[in-house]
Amino acid sequence: MKENTAINAVQLRDVSFTWTGRSPFRLDIEDFSIASGETVLLLGESGSGKSTLLSLICGVIAPEQGDIQVGGTRLADLSSGARDQFRANHIGVIFQQFNLLSYATALDNVLLALHFAPERRGRIGNPRAEALRLTDALGLPDSLVINAPASALSVGQQQRVAVARALIGAPALIVADEPTSSLDADAQASFLDLLFAQAKEANSTLLMVSHDERLGARFDRLVDLGNVAHVERGQAA
């Protein structure tokens, strides 16, 4: 750990990444950071590279150049295996939809997050009880969580299971990629209430992606990707 400044939860410097293939896409980010404990809403139109940025932060893809730090750790310093382990231990991820392994129970889906994350596992006495505590707090009945395959849950319920999975073991950073876009307006509001409450309790930093500005009021900061990133698109072949 560096001694001088407060450590940012996320920090990108001079990062560039290119998707090669039929429609090449290049993303350059000069400087982007999120302070520890901050809640940030990342806006941007479809195809602007929001999900790509999240993949970079999570270390699922690696930049061609530049420096990405998460919680003070340089991802480039880690081997690919260590990066996977790091992601498991420090980042909770929520997708837009289809977050769960449909054949497994909600409980198994939540516990699976701990399987790869010994540090998160270490913070919890009884994983099963903790998983049920979280799903309870998120308003999911135990019987549904324990017995039913995830495919039997409604979309809203599945998203809440995904929140429980992202939060279990209190990772430092929660990354959510349009988690509410598959929900109707009412469900969106209650989903965000729950997400914020639980993220606060876990002291997690929250980075959420959306193209809906109206959600912005709850967040500490709104960032338009267009303002922090430079995008280049190749010719579609």
Next chain:
Amino acid sequence: MIFLRLAIKSLISRRMTVGLTIFAIAMSVALFLGVEKVRTGAQASFADTISDTDLIVGARSGSVQLLLYSVFRIGNATNNVSWDSYQDIAARPEVDWIVPMSLGDSHRGYRVMGTTDAFFERYRYRGGRALDFANGGRFSDLFDTVLGADVASDLGYKLGDPIIVAHGLESFTEHDDKPFRVSGILAKTGTPVDRTVLISLEGIEAIHVDWQGGAQRPGRAVSADAVRAMDLTPSAITAALVGVKSRLQVFRLQREINEYPQEPLLAILPGVALQELWGIVGVAETALIGVSAMVIATALLGMAAMIFAGLNERRREMAILRALGAGHTTIVAMLLLEATLIATVSAALGTLLLYAGLWVARPYVDAAFGLYLPINAPTIHELGFLLAVVAAAAFVSLVPAIRAYRMSLAHGMTIRS
């Protein structure tokens, strides 16, 4: 353990395709094991056809040919062994016992063999088992006959029934003036003896005294009663089974018979000739094994194809696992685990199918082919084979696994369709 549980649930959620794949592999495994069982069973019962006989003697021809007509009742002798030579050999000091065989006639498709009581004492099969009578006993009269188990059951003969011997193997001329009477029926042996009609050597001579060439000498017929008074010493026999006093003398006796100056003779070691014959039959056996191995390979490739085809639909699953912190190797391991599970269940199911099949088919196979298929615990060899199937499954699943690895490398956390 959560992984094993998830892998099993994942397979169950795709139970239709997975089930069919498992069934295909299980069938192929059962087929292979079945072929293997039949093969070893056939080889064993083949090698068990004759035992405890040191030499088989006949007129000079090929050793396989001699074995075929003397033991398997297949084909014909080209020449006979003269009675003088037979007696000469019987009198040699090395010879412990000798059983003459006279072949050439038939009864309703079954071969008739003339021999002596010594045959019942000396003929051994399946590692030294002696012939048993299911009913009745040996020849007590010139016109007595002893039937093999299949002859009696197929033709429905009982003790005391009359039997007419036909001249030659496929002729319609019958020795109908001298009928035989069933004095005994042998217990089933699973050897060609079951399909043989046995009569005494004198009986053979008796029905042929008034024959010349292929027909009865006209006007010179000898009645069944009159023939009893005649000297019925045969002038020739077809072959003889020989036992020696000491095994050390077998080769010397064999060489001396093969160099017998008065007549061209051939003496063979039954074990060696059986092996030689199995070597010929064995080509088909190898082909059969090859084909069933191909069937397994096909089924395993089918499994790889199934996993491969499923990858696209499962990109979501892999993206989730990657996001949770699973490495590329975990993705590969997951697919290998899947293939291993499929193959293990298939191998177990295939083994079960085999035993069920054996249990159902065994009585039929035994009755129809005289082939005894033992139902016993899987041998080390078979367990090794099952293990090899599982290993091969893991190996072929490397193809989809590597593809999945590439996919997980090339994608971010989101799925693009």
